[in-house]
Amino acid sequence: MKYQANKDGFYGEFGGAFIPEMLYHNVAELKENYLTIINSESFQTEFKDLLKNYVGRPTPLYHAKRLSEKYNATIYLKREDLNHTGAHKINNTIGQILLAKRMGKKRIIAETGAGQHGVATATVCALMDLECLVYMGEIDIARQAPNVARMKMLGAEVRPALSGSRTLKDATNEAIRDWISNPVDTYYLIGSVVGPHPYPDMVARFQAIISKEMKQQLKAQTGNEYPDKIIACVGGGSNAAGAFYHYLDAENVALIAVEADGLGVDTGETAATTQVGSEGIIHGSKTLLMQNNEGQITEPYSISAGLDYPGVGPLHAHLFKSGRGTFLGATDNEALAAAQELTRLEGIIPALESAHALAALKKITLQANETVVVNLSGRGDKDMETYMHKLNS
Numbered sequence: 001m002k003y004q005a006n007k008d009g010f011y012g013e014f015g016g017a018f019i020p021e022m023l024y025h026n027v028a029e030l031k032e033n034y035l036t037i038i039n040s041e042s043f044q045t046e047f048k049d050l051l052k053n054y055v056g057r058p059t060p061l062y063h064a065k066r067l068s069e070k071y072n073a074t075i076y077l078k079r080e081d082l083n084h085t086g087a088h089k090i091n092n093t094i095g096q097i098l099l100a101k102r103m104g105k106k107r108i109i110a111e112t113g114a115g116q117h118g119v120a121t122a123t124v125c126a127l128m129d130l131e132c133l134v135y136m137g138e139i140d141i142a143r144q145a146p147n148v149a150r151m152k153m154l155g156a157e158v159r160p161a162l163s164g165s166r167t168l169k170d171a172t173n174e175a176i177r178d179w180i181s182n183p184v185d186t187y188y189l190i191g192s193v194v195g196p197h198p199y200p201d202m203v204a205r206f207q208a209i210i211s212k213e214m215k216q217q218l219k220a221q222t223g224n225e226y227p228d229k230i231i232a233c234v235g236g237g238s239n240a241a242g243a244f245y246h247y248l249d250a251e252n253v254a255l256i257a258v259e260a261d262g263l264g265v266d267t268g269e270t271a272a273t274t275q276v277g278s279e280g281i282i283h284g285s286k287t288l289l290m291q292n293n294e295g296q297i298t299e300p301y302s303i304s305a306g307l308d309y310p311g312v313g314p315l316h317a318h319l320f321k322s323g324r325g326t327f328l329g330a331t332d333n334e335a336l337a338a339a340q341e342l343t344r345l346e347g348i349i350p351a352l353e354s355a356h357a358l359a360a361l362k363k364i365t366l367q368a369n370e371t372v373v374v375n376l377s378g379r380g381d382k383d384m385e386t387y388m389h390k391l392n393s
């Protein structure tokens with residue numbers, strides 16, 4: 001239980017629900033209902049059925065032989081890239097949409113930066129025939145046209161956030177404002193292990209399917225359900241939380257979280273929260289975040305849109321501070337090189353986010369008899385334009 005949220009949503013000193021009074025009722029309603037609903041048999045039956053037949057789970061655990069040879073270790077890839085919509089995010093949106101339905105909610109709101117969470121949300125809203133409104137910064141709408149088109153085709157309304165820097169944090173403010181104004185019929189669907197309690201715990205539980213399968217698959221393929229190391233990239237931290245979840249108390253398993261260093265941690269153009277951030281409150285929870293001397297959130301930077309977030313979820317702040325997790329960083333260029341390498345060695349084009357996790361293979365010491373699992377959080381289709389511009393081979 002050292003690494004699970006307590007009843008108030010605290011992981012050590014991080015987490016909780018630091019919210020304006022006007023949100024209290026909404027968050028309390030969710031907190032009082034989520035565990036009963038998601039642990040019920042009818043929920044679990046429907047959740048498992050959709051994960052299997054709609055999402056395509058279990059995702060393979062693939063022994064990457066040529067990559068293993070190169071790094072002189074036994075490396076497995078957990079293939080979240082093979083999920084419907086191309087990443088792990090759908091595990092969470094399926095879970096939350098089933099919860100929203102059971103809570104009688106008719107209208108789903110979300111915020112999105114790169115659009116990946118918006119697409120995963122619009123997807124499950126189409127599936128369940130629920131109204132979907134996605135807030136997105138005006139700048140991001142212009143930068144992420146293909147995902148905006150996907151959301152619209154799926155039937156969602158994409159509403160631009162016009163205030164502030166017109167990016168993710170402004171879209172988040174708009175979504176929170178909407179939820180305050182529509183407390184009865186609206187469900188706020190958050191895309192990572194961030195936000196006020198119970199979101200970080202709830203999202204971690206939905207993503208925990210990743211490490212649950214990993215255990216069974218490692219046991220079947222190697223005879224041992226415990227790898228030596230698990231590597232995952234961290235934006236808000238949901239794919240990492242899912243990949244680590246069932247190993248949190250297995251202290252012999254090294255948990256390696258990889259943040260986006262961007263152009264470099266000392267350049268000011270970075271998203272490496274644990275390196276340059278400090279304790280504070282973001283999105284309703286106490287955690288580590290990137291802020292200036294006045295406590296204002298600083299704009300993060302990464303080549304990878306999914307890692308371009310100015311905080312980490314409270315579980316990760318706790319893993320960092322307690323030393324249970326090892327936090328590394330990979331720069332834009334290191335991630336690009338790792339994406340190219342995986343593509344040529346294994347015929348798998350990873351998402352730029354996942355490429356950060358792969359880049360960490362160069363930064364850790366590996367022994368020949370070690371088993372390492374890299375969580376391949378998503379596929380690279382969405383990043384082809386960046387790859388075409390940045391890789392010239």
Ligand SMILES: *Cc1c(COP(=O)(O)O)cnc(C)c1O
Binds near residue numbers: 087191378379
């Ligand atoms: C969104 C995204 C991430 C980052 O989000 P986490 O909550 O940190 O997992 C990582 N990889 C992919 C492919 C994504 O789409």
